[in-house]
Amino acid sequence: MFTEFKRHLVSYSILFFGFAVFLVLFFMFWPDHTKQRMMSIALGMFYFSWGVISHVKTRHISPHVFFEYLGVAALATFLLLMVTF
Amino acid sequence: MSVKKSLKKSFKHLFHPRRSNNHRSKLLHPEYLFGLLGTTIAFFIVTYAISFSDTELGHILGYASDITTDKVIQYTNQERAKSGLQQVSYNPVLSDAARRKAADMFSAQYWAHTSPSGKEPWDFMREVRYTYKVAGENLARDFLDTPSMVAAWMNSPTHRANIMNPRYSEIGVAVVNGTLLGTETTLVVQMFGDPVIATAEVPEPTTSPVAVAQNQNPSAEIAGTQNVEETRDATRAEEAPVADDFVALEFQEEPSVADGPVQVLSTIVVPGGEISVGPMIAPNNLWKAFGIAVALLLLFTLTYDGLIAHNRRIARIVGKNLAHLALFLIVLYVLIFFRGGVIS
Numbered sequence: 001m002f003t004e005f006k007r008h009l010v011s012y013s014i015l016f017f018g019f020a021v022f023l024v025l026f027f028m029f030w031p032d033h034t035k036q037r038m039m040s041i042a043l044g045m046f047y048f049s050w051g052v053i054s055h056v057k058t059r060h061i062s063p064h065v066f067f068e069y070l071g072v073a074a075l076a077t078f079l080l081l082m083v084t085f
Numbered sequence: 086m087s088v089k090k091s092l093k094k095s096f097k098h099l100f101h102p103r104r105s106n107n108h109r110s111k112l113l114h115p116e117y118l119f120g121l122l123g124t125t126i127a128f129f130i131v132t133y134a135i136s137f138s139d140t141e142l143g144h145i146l147g148y149a150s151d152i153t154t155d156k157v158i159q160y161t162n163q164e165r166a167k168s169g170l171q172q173v174s175y176n177p178v179l180s181d182a183a184r185r186k187a188a189d190m191f192s193a194q195y196w197a198h199t200s201p202s203g204k205e206p207w208d209f210m211r212e213v214r215y216t217y218k219v220a221g222e223n224l225a226r227d228f229l230d231t232p233s234m235v236a237a238w239m240n241s242p243t244h245r246a247n248i249m250n251p252r253y254s255e256i257g258v259a260v261v262n263g264t265l266l267g268t269e270t271t272l273v274v275q276m277f278g279d280p281v282i283a284t285a286e287v288p289e290p291t292t293s294p295v296a297v298a299q300n301q302n303p304s305a306e307i308a309g310t311q312n313v314e315e316t317r318d319a320t321r322a323e324e325a326p327v328a329d330d331f332v333a334l335e336f337q338e339e340p341s342v343a344d345g346p347v348q349v350l351s352t353i354v355v356p357g358g359e360i361s362v363g364p365m366i367a368p369n370n371l372w373k374a375f376g377i378a379v380a381l382l383l384l385f386t387l388t389y390d391g392l393i394a395h396n397r398r399i400a401r402i403v404g405k406n407l408a409h410l411a412l413f414l415i416v417l418y419v420l421i422f423f424r425g426g427v428i429s
Contacts, residue, residue: 004405004407005407012407012408015408015411016411019411019412019415022415023415023418023419026419027422030237030240030424031237031240031241031424031425031426031427031428033427043415047408047412050408051404051405051408054405054408055404060402062402064114064115064402064403065402065403065404067115067119068113068114068115068118068403068404069404070115071115071118071119071122072118072404072409072412073412074118074119074122075118075121075122075125075379075383076412076413076415076416078122078125078126078129079125079376079379079380079416079420080376080416080419080420082125082129082372082375082376083369083372083373083376083419083420083423083425084423085129085133085368085369085372
């Protein structure tokens with residue numbers, strides 16, 4: 001995993017920066033659940049885009065990978081959305 | 086094949102990277118991820134529908150909080166003390182107005198500062214003959230504890246302005262359990278005021294308020310608080326008509342006051358629909374627990390799958406486990422530290 005991280009340092013830095021921004025904004029917007037939901041959807045879209053782009057750049061993209069990112073992003077987004085109701 | 090062997094095989098197929106699952110835990114395959122998503126959505130829809138249903142099971146789901154009027158006043162004064170403001174003192178008359186407002190919200194089923202019939206917070210103060218120079222109101226529901234609720238108010242500029250207003254000298258609070266818009270909840274009405282010193286002669290009321298600060302962001306879920314300033318005495322309000330189908334609302338314990346009796350579980354009768362009290366499980370907590378379980382399951386599967394693939398040096402074109410792990414750790418963190426509640 002550390003080898004993977006070092007090999008794609010820029011890519012992972014963007015990802016972790018995105019996660020940090022999400023965390024700060026999500027808790028900053030409390031108790032406005034509408035804004036928190038928007039942030040959750042934005043996180044899901046960001047993650048899906050990041051996954052697809054990083055795999056396209058390394059030419060390791062396939063329908064399986066595409067749908068895996070879609071499934072993971074959708075599941076994470078829904079778990080976050082669920083608690084804001 | 087015995088049941089034990091069959092279960093073991095299914096378990097391995099689900100978690101252990103092997104030939105049968107193309108050397109990737111089956112749970113991480115897109116079709117299983119979408120299956121898990123479908124299960125989560127189904128669970129959410131079913132529990133959401135149950136919490137809205139008028140069944141025995143439906144009454145189990147709701148918001149049961151440990152908010153008390155004492156704590157609301159205590160935390161409000163703590164916030165004021167931080168800024169060097171004078172403490173607001175408990176006023177039972179103002180609390181009575183707050184209770185009437187809460188009762189009205191439950192019986193007419195609305196979540197706003199103004200009722201569907203146009204009744205404003207100040208009308209409830211007039212009903213109890215509370216005369217004021219300046220007054221304000223904060224509302225909250227679905228909170229499980231007082232510190233979170235007061236923190237949410239302090240996080241909103243308009244609610245914060247009410248709590249930190251140096252002109253207020255008195256506070257009234259109502260903490261009421263009931264069913265609001267289909268959900269069992271704890272509703273909190275906080276009213277502030279600065280009373281007019283009683284005079285022998287009651288002057289005729291003026292027709293309009295001197296200044297009114299309305300909601301600054303009415304479209305958002307966090308609607309602003311209202312704050313009205315008047316230079317008149319409130320007139321005696323007409324008695325509200327009482328319908329045949331009475332509903333008794335139980336209120337939480339009154340705060341103890343030095344020069345007055347402690348009143349426990351006061352009850353008033355209001356017209357309107359049925360109100361039931363005593364939810365056992367907050368739906369939000371149920372969804373939180375379910376979400377945490379799903380996140381933990383995926384974190385475990387991703388870690389195990391990554392370790393096995395690394396040790397066996399399996400070459401495969403799949404999503405990045407490290408990225409998935411980071412994402413679900415973020416989800417887990419948010420689910421654990423998420424605080425609910427709505428203010429108005």
